[in-house]
Amino acid sequence: MNPGTIISGTAHAALILFALFGGMFGRDRLPPPDVAQVSVISEEDFAALTRPDVAEEQTPATEPPMAALEVPDPPETPAPEPEPAEEPAPDPEPAAEVEPEPEPMPEPAPPAPPEITEADPAPPAPPASDDRPVAPVDVPRPAPRVSTEATPPPPPEAEEAPAVMEAPDPEPVEAPEEVVEEETPTAPPETAEEIVTEADRPTQVTNAAPDGTVRPRGRPTPPAPPAETPTAPRTEPTTSTAASDNVNEAAQEAIAGLEQLLEQAPQEGLPAGPPLTEGEREAFRLAVRQCWNVDTGSQASNVTVSIRFEMTQDARVVTSSIRQTDASGGDAAAINAAYEAGRRAILRCQNQDGGYNLPVEKYGQWQEVEVTFNPEGMRLR
Amino acid sequence: MTLLRFLIPAFVALAMVVPPVQAQDGPLRIEITEGVVEPLPFALPTFVAENPEAQEWAQRITDVVAADLTGTGLFRRIPQEAFVTQITEFTPQVTYANWKAINAQALVTGAVSVSGDQINVKFRLFDVFSEAPLGEGLQFGGSTDAWRRLAHKVSDAVYSRITGETGYFDSRVVYVSETGPKNDRLKRLAVMDYDGANVQYLTDSTSLVLAPRFSPGGERVLYTSYETGFPQIYELNVGSVNRVPLSVPAESMTFAPRYAPDGRTVIFSAAINGNTDIYRSRPGGQPEALTNAPSIETAPSYSPDGSEIVFESDRSGTPQLYIMPSGGGEPRRISFGEGRYGTPVWSPRGDLIAFTKQNAGRFHIGVMRTDGSEERLLTASFLDEGPTWAPNGRVIMFTRESAGAGGQPALFSVDVSGRNLKQIPTPNAASDPAWSPLLQ
Numbered sequence: 001m002n003p004g005t006i007i008s009g010t011a012h013a014a015l016i017l018f019a020l021f022g023g024m025f026g027r028d029r030l031p032p033p034d035v036a037q038v039s040v041i042s043e044e045d046f047a048a049l050t051r052p053d054v055a056e057e058q059t060p061a062t063e064p065p066m067a068a069l070e071v072p073d074p075p076e077t078p079a080p081e082p083e084p085a086e087e088p089a090p091d092p093e094p095a096a097e098v099e100p101e102p103e104p105m106p107e108p109a110p111p112a113p114p115e116i117t118e119a120d121p122a123p124p125a126p127p128a129s130d131d132r133p134v135a136p137v138d139v140p141r142p143a144p145r146v147s148t149e150a151t152p153p154p155p156p157e158a159e160e161a162p163a164v165m166e167a168p169d170p171e172p173v174e175a176p177e178e179v180v181e182e183e184t185p186t187a188p189p190e191t192a193e194e195i196v197t198e199a200d201r202p203t204q205v206t207n208a209a210p211d212g213t214v215r216p217r218g219r220p221t222p223p224a225p226p227a228e229t230p231t232a233p234r235t236e237p238t239t240s241t242a243a244s245d246n247v248n249e250a251a252q253e254a255i256a257g258l259e260q261l262l263e264q265a266p267q268e269g270l271p272a273g274p275p276l277t278e279g280e281r282e283a284f285r286l287a288v289r290q291c292w293n294v295d296t297g298s299q300a301s302n303v304t305v306s307i308r309f310e311m312t313q314d315a316r317v318v319t320s321s322i323r324q325t326d327a328s329g330g331d332a333a334a335i336n337a338a339y340e341a342g343r344r345a346i347l348r349c350q351n352q353d354g355g356y357n358l359p360v361e362k363y364g365q366w367q368e369v370e371v372t373f374n375p376e377g378m379r380l381r
Numbered sequence: 382m383t384l385l386r387f388l389i390p391a392f393v394a395l396a397m398v399v400p401p402v403q404a405q406d407g408p409l410r411i412e413i414t415e416g417v418v419e420p421l422p423f424a425l426p427t428f429v430a431e432n433p434e435a436q437e438w439a440q441r442i443t444d445v446v447a448a449d450l451t452g453t454g455l456f457r458r459i460p461q462e463a464f465v466t467q468i469t470e471f472t473p474q475v476t477y478a479n480w481k482a483i484n485a486q487a488l489v490t491g492a493v494s495v496s497g498d499q500i501n502v503k504f505r506l507f508d509v510f511s512e513a514p515l516g517e518g519l520q521f522g523g524s525t526d527a528w529r530r531l532a533h534k535v536s537d538a539v540y541s542r543i544t545g546e547t548g549y550f551d552s553r554v555v556y557v558s559e560t561g562p563k564n565d566r567l568k569r570l571a572v573m574d575y576d577g578a579n580v581q582y583l584t585d586s587t588s589l590v591l592a593p594r595f596s597p598g599g600e601r602v603l604y605t606s607y608e609t610g611f612p613q614i615y616e617l618n619v620g621s622v623n624r625v626p627l628s629v630p631a632e633s634m635t636f637a638p639r640y641a642p643d644g645r646t647v648i649f650s651a652a653i654n655g656n657t658d659i660y661r662s663r664p665g666g667q668p669e670a671l672t673n674a675p676s677i678e679t680a681p682s683y684s685p686d687g688s689e690i691v692f693e694s695d696r697s698g699t700p701q702l703y704i705m706p707s708g709g710g711e712p713r714r715i716s717f718g719e720g721r722y723g724t725p726v727w728s729p730r731g732d733l734i735a736f737t738k739q740n741a742g743r744f745h746i747g748v749m750r751t752d753g754s755e756e757r758l759l760t761a762s763f764l765d766e767g768p769t770w771a772p773n774g775r776v777i778m779f780t781r782e783s784a785g786a787g788g789q790p791a792l793f794s795v796d797v798s799g800r801n802l803k804q805i806p807t808p809n810a811a812s813d814p815a816w817s818p819l820l821q
Contacts (some may be wrong), residue, residue: 250514294418377414
């Protein structure tokens with residue numbers, strides 16, 4: 001075989017493989033910095049994490065190590081701070097500084113909150129060098145936990161009490177008001193009744209969500225190789241063999257076919273772009289949820305209904321495409337009522353000026369959507 | 382072969398490159414398990430008066446429809462001042478954008494015409510965000526005296542189309558009207574619209590009356606009267622106000638009557654020789670005992686299909702709720718909570734039982750499933766008792782009495798969800814309500 005042909009063929013093959021596999025491997029490198037992991041922390045999750053309950057749950061696990069770890073620390077830090085021993089009386093003033101006195105244990109705590117909690121534990125340690133178990137353990141605990149997690153949270157928890165009869169007023173006339181009060185926590189009427197705010201909320205929520213991972217674009221290199229290959233072989237062996245031409249053509253056709261497939265994918269309505277991140281999905285879910293009005297006393301509140309619909313590229317719902325795909329838990333009338341409630345939610349919560357807030361580059365992922373409305377969490381118990 | 386050697390990797394690459402792009406398999410699927418609970422905003426422009434005589438009626442009917450819908454707690458009427466456009470003509474075309482702009486999810490338009498003492502009301506309902514009519518337009522006609530019923534029928538139709546449940550606005554309530562001081566109370570039977578309007582009295586105040594109950598058709602009422610000095614059950618025809626005593630066991634005191642779903646059989650409690658049991662009286666037959674126990678069995682109520690009876694018994698030591706077959710038999714206890722349970726009433730839907738509960742010095746109206754599960758207390762006060770279901774099983778009306786010497790009983794209603802507790806306006810003190818079926 002002609003050496004030129006072999007060289008040409010080898011070069012082409014290398015270029016093709018590089019163009020194909022090199023790009024793929026490159027794609028894999030992009031996902032790691034995916035922001036999806038960050039977006040998982042929704043407002044609810046964040047609220048749950050910041051609840052005192054959670055904090056309290058963490059404390060038992062961290063307390064033992066804290067005590068164990070910080071005991072050795074005190075002996076190191078006490079040296080640079082001989083002042084605490086020198087200033088026994090002036091307790092109130094030193095509060096401004098980071099110098100808590102050994103005896104007044106409760107006082108050092110107040111100044112601690114504004115300060116960084118980790119910095120404070122060191123000072124109190126020296127005076128407690130003798131009383132190991134007491135000083136090191138008490139000081140670090142209250143400073144970070146009590147100060148950072150404010151006590152206010154408990155009140156809102158009282159709103160969760162579902163029982164209608166609990167804590168009724170002693171006055172019979174006021175009893176009805178209590179029942180009404182229990183409604184308010186479930187749905188503040190004023191805020192939710194205004195469609196303008198509801199329409200705007202989705203945008204705010206979706207904006208809060210991460211924009212998602214950058215879609216790895218196609219490989220720009222493929223076009224280059226075919227342009228170079230013809231020049232080299234043609235100059236040297238003018239009477240190039242038919243085999244080399246066939247290989248070139250085949251390679252070009254293969255590359256062109258790949259590019260065409262990739263380009264045609266979105267045009268033909270095929271799914272395109274990477275999957276929606278959890279944040280994007282959650283934002284979309286919240287957007288619809290805000291408009292799903294559940295009549296908890298109706299038979300429809302026992303119905304789980306799935307509704308499928310299509311969306312245009314500007315994230316508007318195609319009204320004519322809305323259809324029920326599945327339903328369970330009630331008779332025909334209840335199912336129809338549940339479907340209509342879901343349908344209204346889907347239509348109502350899209351922005352009046354621009355549909356839902358979804359990443360356009362992932363249109364293929366959400367051009368068809370199926371929402372399952374499951375009122376399980378809202379049923380009266 | 383050479384060609385294949387180069388093409389194969391290309392196709393392999395093609396197979397490997399395409400799949401990552403097709404990450405989405407089918408539609409994007411999301412599940413929502415929690416929504417919001419809020420009144421549905423609707424627009425109700427004043428009905429169009431199609432002739433000058435209808436002007437006043439149009440306004441009245443519109444007001445009643447608005448009161449019906451908003452009174453459920455499920456709807457919120459948008460003030461007409463917020464309307465972008467006014468409805469001046471009753472046409473099937475509406476500009477949905479104008480109603481979307483004010484967040485109206487439903488739009489009710491209507492027209493009223495009056496000819497002599499005849500009045501016609503027609504309406505249309507639109508789903509604003511779907512931009513489509515919600516059902517066909519409807520028209521009701523009647524005498525001007527029945528204008529409130531016409532309005533209630535419009536409300537029922539709107540309610541039904543939006544919620545998928547039948548309405549309860551075109552219904553009546555029979556109750557005991559009370560006047561006078563607490564220690565010398567005069568009681569008489571009265572009937573009114575569900576909202577407290579159109580009160581009419583069925584008996585005078587010469588004798589004490591208790592516990593009226595509508596027949597399934599709404600044309601008759603059972604009640605207990607002390608006319609003879611002892612409690613005796615009577616059946617009263619609402620139209621003619623004629624009454625006849627019910628055939629009961631001899632030498633007995635009878636009370637707590639209630640119709641069976643067939644409208645002919647009656648169950649009641651009878652105290653004979655100091656022992657109270659539940660009896661059944663069939664047309665043309667003699668009363669038969671359904672229970673036979675030394676304890677007190679009372680307040681029976683049929684299930685909607687007539688197959689079972691729920692009643693109150695203190696056989697366990699305290700009043701509790703039991704269910705037995707309609708023909709009698711071994712009852713099963715369904716209430717196991719703390720306190721005393723009484724006056725059970727089976728929901729027209731058949732899924733719930735409403736009851737009165739006394740616990741820790743307070744009274745409650747509550748509901749539970751027919752197996753006793755999922756008990757929920759809807760109210761709490763000094764004295765709540767005697768629940769009765771709306772014809773659609775969505776609302777419960779009951780008696781609430783305030784404490785003290787000047788305490789007066791009044792009628793209240795509450796949604797089965799525990800929301801929308803409100804007092805029903807009555808001219809006098811009122812107790813013992815019983816809801817009629819939906820009028821025909």
